[in-house]
Amino acid sequence: MTRATLAALAGLALAGGAAAQNLLPLLTPQQAQQLQQFQQGQALLGQPPGAPSVARAGQTTEAEAGVTAAPALGEAPRNSGGPTAVFGAGIFTREATAASDAPNPNYIVQPGDRVSVRVWGAVDAEGIMPVDSAGNIFLPNIGPVRLVGTRAGDVQRVVEGEVRRIYTQQVQVYAVLLSTQRIGVFVTGFVRTPGRFGGSAADSVIDFLQRAGGVDPTRGSFRDISIMRGGRSIANVDLYRFLLEGRLPTVRLQEGDTLLVGRQRALVGADGAVRNNFLFEVPGRTMSGRELVDYARPLPSATNAIITGNRDGRPFSRYATLAELSSIPLSDQDVVTFITDRPAQTVRVTVEGSRIGPSVLVADRSITLCQALDHIAVDPGLADTNSIYLLRPRVAQQQRRSMEEAIERLERQLFTAVSATTGVANIRSQEANLVASYLQRARRTQPEGRVVVFDSNGRCSPVRLENEDVIVIPERSSTVLVSGEVTAPRAVVWNRDMSINGYVEQAGGYTQRGSSRNLMIRRASGELVLDPREGPRPGDELIALPRLDPKLFQIATDFAQLVFQAAFAARTVQNW
Numbered sequence: 001m002t003r004a005t006l007a008a009l010a011g012l013a014l015a016g017g018a019a020a021q022n023l024l025p026l027l028t029p030q031q032a033q034q035l036q037q038f039q040q041g042q043a044l045l046g047q048p049p050g051a052p053s054v055a056r057a058g059q060t061t062e063a064e065a066g067v068t069a070a071p072a073l074g075e076a077p078r079n080s081g082g083p084t085a086v087f088g089a090g091i092f093t094r095e096a097t098a099a100s101d102a103p104n105p106n107y108i109v110q111p112g113d114r115v116s117v118r119v120w121g122a123v124d125a126e127g128i129m130p131v132d133s134a135g136n137i138f139l140p141n142i143g144p145v146r147l148v149g150t151r152a153g154d155v156q157r158v159v160e161g162e163v164r165r166i167y168t169q170q171v172q173v174y175a176v177l178l179s180t181q182r183i184g185v186f187v188t189g190f191v192r193t194p195g196r197f198g199g200s201a202a203d204s205v206i207d208f209l210q211r212a213g214g215v216d217p218t219r220g221s222f223r224d225i226s227i228m229r230g231g232r233s234i235a236n237v238d239l240y241r242f243l244l245e246g247r248l249p250t251v252r253l254q255e256g257d258t259l260l261v262g263r264q265r266a267l268v269g270a271d272g273a274v275r276n277n278f279l280f281e282v283p284g285r286t287m288s289g290r291e292l293v294d295y296a297r298p299l300p301s302a303t304n305a306i307i308t309g310n311r312d313g314r315p316f317s318r319y320a321t322l323a324e325l326s327s328i329p330l331s332d333q334d335v336v337t338f339i340t341d342r343p344a345q346t347v348r349v350t351v352e353g354s355r356i357g358p359s360v361l362v363a364d365r366s367i368t369l370c371q372a373l374d375h376i377a378v379d380p381g382l383a384d385t386n387s388i389y390l391l392r393p394r395v396a397q398q399q400r401r402s403m404e405e406a407i408e409r410l411e412r413q414l415f416t417a418v419s420a421t422t423g424v425a426n427i428r429s430q431e432a433n434l435v436a437s438y439l440q441r442a443r444r445t446q447p448e449g450r451v452v453v454f455d456s457n458g459r460c461s462p463v464r465l466e467n468e469d470v471i472v473i474p475e476r477s478s479t480v481l482v483s484g485e486v487t488a489p490r491a492v493v494w495n496r497d498m499s500i501n502g503y504v505e506q507a508g509g510y511t512q513r514g515s516s517r518n519l520m521i522r523r524a525s526g527e528l529v530l531d532p533r534e535g536p537r538p539g540d541e542l543i544a545l546p547r548l549d550p551k552l553f554q555i556a557t558d559f560a561q562l563v564f565q566a567a568f569a570a571r572t573v574q575n576w
Contacts, residue, residue, distance in 0.1 A: 092214020396449025
């Protein structure tokens with residue numbers, strides 16, 4: 001038997017055993033013994049049979065963590081590709097609010113505003129009074145009361161103070177700002193719908209921009225918005241200061257003012273392990289890496305950055321640490337991807353089965369299984385420490401990929417074979433349908449990624465642990481499960497003096513397809529004994545494999561060989 005055939009069959013056996021059990025009867029005892037030795041050696045190395053000695057291109061090795069770009073906690077999965085949203089565009093995603101006559105308490109009273117005042121007690125006065133051009137309202141029997149520059153929430157206090165200055169007793173006062181002055185403001189430049197929009201003097205720059213549809217994120221600037229009055233600029237609005245610091249200019253808009261949104265400046269994107277995955281507008285022609293770090297806020301896991309863009313009409317890229325990034329100038333359309341490019345110092349391993357202590361073990365990444373077992377407390381009377389095994393997700397993925405490749409290649413060969421005669425074609429068609437049914441069941445097999453780490457003598461193999469490994473410590477068992485081609489599959493109490501045939505007799509003997517020459521023992525650790533010479537141990541599974549007649553199933557031998565070759569085609573056997 002070739003090493004390719006051994007590797008393929010051992011891979012199927014470790015993946016779950018269902019595929020291998022139907023094919024093992026085709027092997028001679030010598031071939032079965034070779035397979036057993038090969039399977040044990042590969043499993044002790046912590047690799048699935050036929051695993052390559054080096055990783056495929058683009059895949060990290062065991063000694064490397066590989067680059068990652070973790071999202072922020074609580075963030076929904078991002079779309080693939082770089083950042084596409086401009087920072088600040090979220091301000092204008094809601095519907096524009098209608099202008100309201102009711103001012104907020106922080107509104108500063110301006111000429112033209114209306115105030116409702118009612119005085120009763122020693123003197124009666126009531127009315128709705130506008131604030132005149134001098135900034136006062138006039139109360140009968142009291143005189144002018146200055147309100148310009150007063151907060152809307154302080155109108156009651158100011159008016160009451162002026163009334164009580166003259167009428168010190170038996171006077172009650174109620175005063176409230178009813179409405180603010182109505183104004184019209186022009187909004188133009190790079191906005192979605194330029195035009196003139198009405199509102200109140202209490203409305204902010206953002207309110208009028210919202211009514212114009214907001215800044216156009218593909219053409220307009222969020223950092224260059226001018227307030228024009230009388231043909232000249234009286235203030236400049238930077239919405240980034242509002243978003244990051246909550247600050248807007250204190251200028252109050254007046255009738256006839258114009259909001260002019262300038263053209264978009266240079267954009268620099270941040271992606272990867274950052275909290276703010278956006279395109280940021282650059283104040284000038286370039287932005288320093290330190291500014292981008294302040295805007296993007298990289299996650300604590302970020303260690304390096306990849307800068308991509310264009311310089312002088314040519315593609316440009318650079319790899320830098322975060323410290324180096326701070327001093328690098330960034331230009332228009334640059335994208336900086338923050339990544340974690342440092343090996344993890346620890347691994348997290350789960351412990352299942354018969355244990356006493358915690359179920360999670362965090363250790364140095366160089367720790368081996370034998371070293372880890374020294375830190376796991378067990379009850380010696382309950383734990384079967386000679387049958388410990390590993391479940392490794394990476395091995396399960398490799399087993400699944402190997403099985404899929406073998407199945408797909410076998411299907412192509414089965415259904416494209418050329419037959420010499422019509423009779424042979426009919427026979428092959430029937431056999432191909434049987435094989436196709438078998439392959440459908442094989443596809444549903446879910447490899448568990450089991451790694452055999454203890455040999456038949458109970459010696460631990462120094463397998464280095466990987467992140468997300470599961471150490472399984474089986475409990476001691478006093479029974480042997482007899483299954484397969486037996487009349488009544490059952491668990492039989494282990495007896496030191498009972499032979500293999502004795503266990504089979506306890507399960508009702510062989511079926512018509514069973515035979516004493518087609519037996520296999522599967523240890524609790526996952527080790528396979530394909531040509532057992534002695535009886536099973538406590539906790540083992542004794543499997544009577546089916547006997548297939550090559551005369552009735554002509555394609556059986558070819559089928560087995562094809563599976564072996566396909567499973568081995570993309571792998572390199574390690575030396576051991």
